[in-house]
Each structure stands twice: as C-alpha cells, then as structure tokens.
Amino acid sequence: MPQFAALLRKDNQPVRYLVVDDSVFARKNIIKMVQLFGGEIAGEAGDGLTAIAEYNRTKPDIVLMDITMPQMEGIEAVERIVRQYPEARIVMVSSVGYQENILAALQKGAKHFVQKPVKPEVLYEILRYVLSDDPALAGAPVALAGEHRS
Amino acid sequence: MRMDLIQPFINAADAVFAESLQGPTKIGDLLMEEGAYHRKGVAALIVIKGDIEGRVILDLAPEVALKVAGILTGAEVTDSEQVVRETVCELANMVIGNSVTLLNDQGYRFKVFPPEIHMNDQGLAGSRDTEAMVLAIETTCGNIYLNIAMHHLARRRRERDAMPVSS
Numbered sequence: 001m002p003q004f005a006a007l008l009r010k011d012n013q014p015v016r017y018l019v020v021d022d023s024v025f026a027r028k029n030i031i032k033m034v035q036l037f038g039g040e041i042a043g044e045a046g047d048g049l050t051a052i053a054e055y056n057r058t059k060p061d062i063v064l065m066d067i068t069m070p071q072m073e074g075i076e077a078v079e080r081i082v083r084q085y086p087e088a089r090i091v092m093v094s095s096v097g098y099q100e101n102i103l104a105a106l107q108k109g110a111k112h113f114v115q116k117p118v119k120p121e122v123l124y125e126i127l128r129y130v131l132s133d134d135p136a137l138a139g140a141p142v143a144l145a146g147e148h149r150s
Numbered sequence: 151m152r153m154d155l156i157q158p159f160i161n162a163a164d165a166v167f168a169e170s171l172q173g174p175t176k177i178g179d180l181l182m183e184e185g186a187y188h189r190k191g192v193a194a195l196i197v198i199k200g201d202i203e204g205r206v207i208l209d210l211a212p213e214v215a216l217k218v219a220g221i222l223t224g225a226e227v228t229d230s231e232q233v234v235r236e237t238v239c240e241l242a243n244m245v246i247g248n249s250v251t252l253l254n255d256q257g258y259r260f261k262v263f264p265p266e267i268h269m270n271d272q273g274l275a276g277s278r279d280t281e282a283m284v285l286a287i288e289t290t291c292g293n294i295y296l297n298i299a300m301h302h303l304a305r306r307r308r309e310r311d312a313m314p315v316s317s
Contacts, residue, residue, distance in 0.1 A: 025240045028223040068243075095166075095247025098254035115251070116244050117170035 004124050006038025007131055009061065015131065016042035018060040020051040020077070021093070022069040026116070030064055030093065033120045037127065048072025048080075055081050055088070062127065065110070067094035067101060075105050082109030089130050093118060155202055155253075155300045156283050162248035163208075163287055163296055170244065171221050173290030181284045187297050191215070192234050193268045194242035200260025202253065204300035208242045208265075214292035221291065235267050241294070 007015050017034045019041060021027045027044055034041070042058035045051040049072045055063065063081070067074040074092060081088050092105045097115035105113060111130045114123055160177065168175045187193075191211035198204055210218070212229075215237040219227040222240065227233050242265040250262055282299035 023236065023240045023243070025219065025222045025236055028225075032224045068247075095244045095251075097247070097251040100254070116247065117166055119169065 002121065004037050004120070007124075007127055008038060014038055014040040015062060015127075016040050016058070016060045018043045018045065018051065018054055018058060018063045020045045020048070020054075020063060020069070020074065021066040022046045023066075026066065026093075030118065030123075033118065033123055034064070034127075036120065037124055046070075048074055048077030051077045052080055055085070059085075061089065062130065063088065063090040064093050065090050067092060067096060067105065075101075075108055075110075078105060078110050079108040091126060091130060093123075152300075152302055155204075155302060156298050158252040159206055159245065159249045159296065159298050159300075160285065162252060163245045163294070166241070166244045166248055167287055167289045167294060170241075171218060171289050171291055176288040178286040178288060178293075182281050183284050183297070184281045187282065189268060190295055192238050194238045194265040195268060196242055196246050196265050197263040198260050198300070199263070200303075201258045202260055202300055202302050204298070206242075206246065206249075206300075207295075207297040208238065208245060209295040209297065210238060210241075211292060214289075214294065217291035218289075231269070235269070238267060239265050245296075 009015055015034075015038070017039050019027050019030050019034070021030065027046075031041055031044075042060040043054040045054045047069045051063070051065065051074075065074040065078060074094070078090050078092070081090065086109075088109070090110045092102070092110045092113045093116060094101070094113070095116040097113065102113045112126045114126055164175050164177055187207055190209050192215060193207050193209040196206045196208075198206070212234045215234040216227060216229055218241065219233050219237040222237065246262055246265075250260075253260075282297050284295065284297045286293045286295050
C-alpha cells in the first residue's frame with residue numbers, strides 16, 4: 001500500500017469521516033484507506049436513515065456515502081443532510097457509476113463521486129480536492145500519514 | 151446469446167477482481183451450458199429485468215471467500231458463514247455495479263435486483279429457453295465462477311423509445 005501525506009484540517013486536527021455503506025467489508029475497506037490518509041472515523045452507518053442520525057450526532061468533516069442501501073438510499077440521504085447542513089461535504093462511493101446516478105447525486109448536493117472498487121490514490125485526490133474547497137479545512141498535505149505529529 | 155451483452159460482465163468482473171484482490175487475474179475458457187446451474191461453492195444470484203433480461207451467478211468456494219475477505223478488510227477474518235455470505239455479496243455488488251455502468255452508458259435501461267445468496271445443496275434454476283455462458287476467473291485467492299444468461303428485449307426498448315416525452 002503506498003504512503004500518503006496526511007490530510008489535515010486547518011487547525012491541524014485529523015479530518016473526521018462518516019463512512020456509510022450497508023456492506024461491512026466496504027466500510028472496513030474505506031476506513032482502512034482514510035486512516036492511511038491520517039483521518040479519524042467519526043461514525044459509521046449501514047443505511048441512509050442511520051447516516052442522517054450519525055451526521056447530526058457527529059458533525060463530520062466529510063461523509064463517504066454508498067448509493068444502494070436498505071431503508072433509505074444514499075442519494076436521498078444526501079438531499080436530507082444537505083437541506084439541513086448546506087455546508088456538508090459528501091462524496092458518493094458506489095459500484096454503480098453511470099451518468100444518471102452521478103448527476104442525481106451531484107444535483108442533490110454531493111461534492112464528488114468515486115467508483116468501487118476504490119483505488120486509494122483516486123480517493124485521496126478526490127478528498128484533497130473536496131477539502132481544499134472548504135476554507136475551514138486545509139486539505140493541504142502536511143505530514144506523512146502514520147508519522148508522529150506534535 | 152449476444153456477446154455484446156455478456157462482455158461487460160466479464161470485463162467488469164476481471165477488472166473488479168484484479169483491483170480489489172490486488173493481483174493478476176486470468177479468464178479461463180468460456181463454455182455454453184443449458185439447464186439448472188450446479189453450484190461449486192457459495193453463489194450469489196442477481197436478476198436483471200428491463201431492456202435486457204437474465205441473471206448472473208457469481209460462485210466461489212468458502213475458503214476462497216475467506217481469502218477474499220482477508221484482502222478486502224486488510225485483516226484476519228474468522229471462518230463464519232456470515233463472513234462468507236457478506237464477501238460473496240460484496241463481490242457480486244461490485245461486479246454488477248460496474249457492469250450496469252457500462253451497459254447503462256450504452257443506453258440500456260433495466261432494474262437490478264439485490265443478490266440472493268445460495269449456500270444449500272440444491273441446484274440453482276437455469277433460465278428456461280436460455281443458455282448460459284460459464285467461465286472461471288483465476289485470481290490470487292482461487293477460482294471465481296461466473297454464469298451469465300442474458301437476452302435483449304428489443305421490443306421493450308423500442309416501446310420505451312417511442313413513448314412521447316411528457317412536458
């Protein structure tokens with residue numbers, strides 16, 4: 001696995017992620033990657049409804065959201081979260097990457113899309129881009145992930 | 151059976167296995183089969199209905215599924231039926247999602263039903279009147295089998311295209 005420079009907030013704290021996917025494997029895989037990028041897991045959810053509740057509870061910096069899930073799909077969850085928190089930064093992560101799906105997600109307020117299986121280097125660049133869009137979050141790599149930060 | 155409908159599934163499976171299992175893959179011989187499908191391990195059955203209709207079966211031995219699970223999670227996994235089920239489901243979802251993307255961008259519209267996992271000893275029903283393409287993809291974890299039966303409903307697509315656009 002390649003090494004990545006840590007993505008940190010402007011206050012030098014780790015970026016906090018909410019990882020939403022109905023597959024435990026997919027969540028573990030994403031969590032492994034964001035930890036490699038120096039991130040911290042604020043919460044996990046297996047469906048859209050739980051994702052909304054977890055967003056309210058944890059107020060993460062970034063949400064990584066699957067599309068096809070039971071109870072409430074990811075695109076509807078994006079719409080509801082963004083309606084309440086217009087500043088929310090949500091990246092869709094799905095194996096279904098056709099244009100209609102991507103456009104629907106972006107129209108509801110998602111910031112970006114990444115197709116499964118997720119390549120760490122692709123996710124890293126997308127997160128860097130999405131973070132750099134927010135003045136409150138630095139998005140600039142400042143140290144290698146795993147290195148000691150004082 | 152039209153190869154242009156089958157090829158996206160083979161390409162997607164090959165790409166998904168190579169990427170997610172982080173190793174080389176090799177597509178084995180393609181065979182045509184008719185009748186009930188005889189499972190080799192744990193199978194995920196995915197049904198597709200719309201402009202194209204049929205089903206895809208993704209099938210792997212439990213010990214292969216456990217090796218896959220270890221790579222997907224990056225950790226040791228316990229040998230349990232649930233881990234095996236989840237692994238097969240996750241692989242099936244990734245393969246189908248990527249195939250659907252390719253076919254959808256070619257203009258086909260259809261609904262994909264969630265994977266059904268089969269672990270018992272009964273054979274899976276074959277698609278009547280439809281022969282299936284069977285192949286094994288060799289991966290670093292072992293063989294993963296695909297059984298694809300798909301046909302094109304030109305009439306349905308023509309009907310959809312002829313529908314007036316509502317304002």
